[in-house]
Amino acid sequence: MTATTLDPPAVSIQNVSRLFRTRQGTTQALKGINLEIADGEFVALLGPSGCGKSTLLTLIAGLDTPSSGEISMYGTKQVGPNTAAGFVFQKDLLLDWRSALSNVLIQFEMRGIRPGKAEVARARELLAMVGVEQFADAHPFQMSGGMRQRVAICRALVHDPRLLLMDEPFGALDAITRERLNFELAEIAARSKKTVVFVTHSVEEAVFLADRVIVLSPRPGVIHAEIVIPLARDQRGWPGEGTPLDPYVRQARQAMDAIHLERENVA
Amino acid sequence: MSASGVLRTSPRQLGRPADEPKPERLPSLWRERVGTGLWGLAGIVVLVLLWQVIVMVTNQPQTTLPSPIAVAQSIAKNASLLWSGVLVTAREIVIGFALAVVIGNLIAVLLSLSRFAERLLYPTLVLLNTVPKVAIAPLIIIWFGFGPTTNAILTLVIAIFPVIVNTTLGLQSCGDDYLRLGKAMGGNGLRLFFKIRVPFAMPSILAGTKLAMTFGTTGAVVGELLAGQAGLGYVSQFSAGQLDTPLTFAAIVVLSALGLVLFYLVVIAEYFILRSRQPTH
Numbered sequence: 001m002t003a004t005t006l007d008p009p010a011v012s013i014q015n016v017s018r019l020f021r022t023r024q025g026t027t028q029a030l031k032g033i034n035l036e037i038a039d040g041e042f043v044a045l046l047g048p049s050g051c052g053k054s055t056l057l058t059l060i061a062g063l064d065t066p067s068s069g070e071i072s073m074y075g076t077k078q079v080g081p082n083t084a085a086g087f088v089f090q091k092d093l094l095l096d097w098r099s100a101l102s103n104v105l106i107q108f109e110m111r112g113i114r115p116g117k118a119e120v121a122r123a124r125e126l127l128a129m130v131g132v133e134q135f136a137d138a139h140p141f142q143m144s145g146g147m148r149q150r151v152a153i154c155r156a157l158v159h160d161p162r163l164l165l166m167d168e169p170f171g172a173l174d175a176i177t178r179e180r181l182n183f184e185l186a187e188i189a190a191r192s193k194k195t196v197v198f199v200t201h202s203v204e205e206a207v208f209l210a211d212r213v214i215v216l217s218p219r220p221g222v223i224h225a226e227i228v229i230p231l232a233r234d235q236r237g238w239p240g241e242g243t244p245l246d247p248y249v250r251q252a253r254q255a256m257d258a259i260h261l262e263r264e265n266v267a
Numbered sequence: 268m269s270a271s272g273v274l275r276t277s278p279r280q281l282g283r284p285a286d287e288p289k290p291e292r293l294p295s296l297w298r299e300r301v302g303t304g305l306w307g308l309a310g311i312v313v314l315v316l317l318w319q320v321i322v323m324v325t326n327q328p329q330t331t332l333p334s335p336i337a338v339a340q341s342i343a344k345n346a347s348l349l350w351s352g353v354l355v356t357a358r359e360i361v362i363g364f365a366l367a368v369v370i371g372n373l374i375a376v377l378l379s380l381s382r383f384a385e386r387l388l389y390p391t392l393v394l395l396n397t398v399p400k401v402a403i404a405p406l407i408i409i410w411f412g413f414g415p416t417t418n419a420i421l422t423l424v425i426a427i428f429p430v431i432v433n434t435t436l437g438l439q440s441c442g443d444d445y446l447r448l449g450k451a452m453g454g455n456g457l458r459l460f461f462k463i464r465v466p467f468a469m470p471s472i473l474a475g476t477k478l479a480m481t482f483g484t485t486g487a488v489v490g491e492l493l494a495g496q497a498g499l500g501y502v503s504q505f506s507a508g509q510l511d512t513p514l515t516f517a518a519i520v521v522l523s524a525l526g527l528v529l530f531y532l533v534v535i536a537e538y539f540i541l542r543s544r545q546p547t548h
Contacts, residue, residue, distance in 0.1 A: 083453035110452035
């Protein structure tokens, strides 16, 4: 993915730090992060737990404020919740009392838009795209985890955001469902040309999905490595021994191992 | 009356793990919530039969323990008296209950709007809830005199606490991550409140409402016993004074039936409000 130099980047993170004060003292969750994400780019934030990847996503989402530094979205400085983006969290956070369709439509309702024909049609189209159209009137408790997360993805896309933020969205799913959803997401991202920031601790997932993998190391959270994956979508299969993505998986894994070694030496 | 409304925790369950799903048939909430009452009815029939047998065996005089048949006869004989009592008592209960639900929910909402107010006032409310409210009946009589107003206010005072406590708990039951999601979608305070927090609180709100109805019935009757000039509590009081025990029993039976009907109206309302949700067990 290339962006012309004239366009402001989708996300620009400049020298961002985030400190958390706890009873035990101050924890530096993120330190001096600099990152630019181009429009249409798929970036994975990869790292062990506690590396601040979710904190960084929360900052991009505008649900938290950096202790220092600045984040801009398409050239505009970020203040308050970034309502122009779409979110998917690890928990699907569907509302039990609403049908799948109605759970998607809440995106409009929260914005003060009463869903009309156009909105409902859009929501149904998305549900069909992820293959859950027959569940449109079902309630969350009647759906499997994978179905629920598909509905959550529809909810994040229904207002057609340019930016999609995903915080370990498939982390709670079983391996098979997870892999299938990864394929679906790759296709959705490619077709809709959305900018995606995707947090994960799975190396395969990150390499399979992303144009660029940012590896973060913990305490303080800093960018440890950056792996660019120039392969086109149709040249990728699920990573494994001897597949085109294998070298990148190894690279990412080495970076992760180095982080673990560093931590053990410190400890 | 020391029972408190703090009986309910969040009934929410996490999604169950499942493979590829089939649309599951909704378990019949109607049967679960309302239909079980039929078994209760069967139990009452058994109890009445037992009562008849005890009266026949022990040969009690009517003034001590009238038989169910004598009570039924008394109900038939005093039908119009009892019916006018029903109208008076039902009116007191419904007015007091409705006020308790409206004012109690308003107070709970105000408490939930300000964390400060909640911290300051909620413990006091819980403490007040443990006061045996029947004990303040004489005060209410001093302030509002004898009559239906006093009885409705007693109903209100007794019924309002479970409403406040349950609604407050319910409004707290919404997880922060849901509110975060709502904010991320651009939701302002009002929309977050009505589209996320209130629906989350609904099971708890309804539990409080049911308690309010049960407690409220007691409130009206206590008022009538102490200071009534009409109503079923009054009928039971004066008939006992005249040793017309069958009528006392008759008043109690009719009162129980009234309480049951009012309670089931709330249960039916609950069924319609919650029917699209996951059964809680």
